[in-house]
Amino acid sequence: MSISLTEAAARHVSRYLTRRGHGIGVRLGVKTTGCSGLAYKLEYVDELAPEDVVFEDRGVKVMVDPKSLAYIDGTQLDFVREGLNEGFKFLNPNERDRCGCGESFRI
Template identity: 80%
Template structure:
């Protein structure tokens, strides 16, 4: 099992953690919500919990709770700028469908 992030995502996370003055990486997970059933959760993490599964890429730690890992296996986290918008993008090969508003997905 693995979860990765692009250089662009790693640069963004590193810059943000530096501005915050604390943090060990990002915590990625899923929650039940939306039209299709699941939505991504992403937050900055200040510590590694004992149950976290830890992946690292480009010097950034990605922390995932064990319940979310089967839904996220193979996912690549990217940071993209499209016109005036910018944000994280999830490339999950396990996604079968995504709702029209882009808020949730189905495995």
């Protein structure tokens, strides 16, 4: 089981945590929503939850709850800039389909 980050994602998370002045990493998970069924959720973490599964890549900790891990195992988190937009991109080998708006996915 693994979750990884590109260099760009690790750099962005590290810079943000430094600017915040606190935090230990990010929590990656999924929630039921949207037209395809699942959507990613990402938040900065200040302390571990007892159930967290912790991955570390490029010096950044990524926490995942056990229920989400089945859906996102093998995912690589990237940070991209496209024109005026920037944000995280999820490269999930388990995805089978995405909705037209890009907000949700199906396994």
